[in-house]
Amino acid sequence: MQDIDSARGYYEDAYDFGSLASKVLRPLGPGGDRRYATKVHDLVTDEIVTGQAPAIAPTDAVMIFDATFIQRPELDGLWDDVVYLHAEESVALDRGIARDAANLGGVNRARQAYERRYMAACRIYVDERNPAARASIVVDNTDPMLPQMVRMRSR
Structure with a gap:
């Protein structure tokens, strides 16, 4: 686990990608049983959501x-298509x-958080994963x- 206030910490630890994959994407993907979690992470409390009854997706969902x-690598192969x-x-x-100034303590604090953490994490993501190309x-x-529209790749 990284320092959550750092760009690297935010990029690596802000989400529980394992739960997203196992509780949402795989159940809704090919061969899945369509029983999925409607929420795996509470952004307000920053807690992992557990113990909820699964929802069932219709066959044509x-x-x-x-x-x-x-x-991110943890989710490779679990998307049919990705729009960047x-x-x-x-x-x-x-x-x-x-959008976030009120929740982050004002415009100046929001700017600091975005420059040091959020936008810096996005640069890490772009550098490491090249999401537009993928x-x-x-x-x-x-x-x-x-x-x-910049590009639409046909299957």
Whole structure:
């Protein structure tokens, strides 16, 4: 376990990818029994969620999952397709600060957290995993009112 306040610590330990794989992705994937956890991590308390009764997905269910770092090695081979949303780093920084300033103690603290931890962790992810190159679909979402399709790879 890394220092959770560091970029490396956030990148490596912010999520329980093992539980995501075993309790959500594998049950919903090929050969799975469709019995899955609706929540594996509580972001407010930063606790792993346990003891919940599984939900059962219909046979024709489609799962859409939104999170950072979803192309980590622990999840390789568990996605049918991955959409990578790109935004210029300065734009992503401004969005994060605006969204999280109240929860992080104000604009200045939010900026520090994003610069030292969150955006730095994203750079680690991009450097180590090259998610845009690995994704099925890449969208430039720098301007969310005018997203631009960069690439769509056919299967």
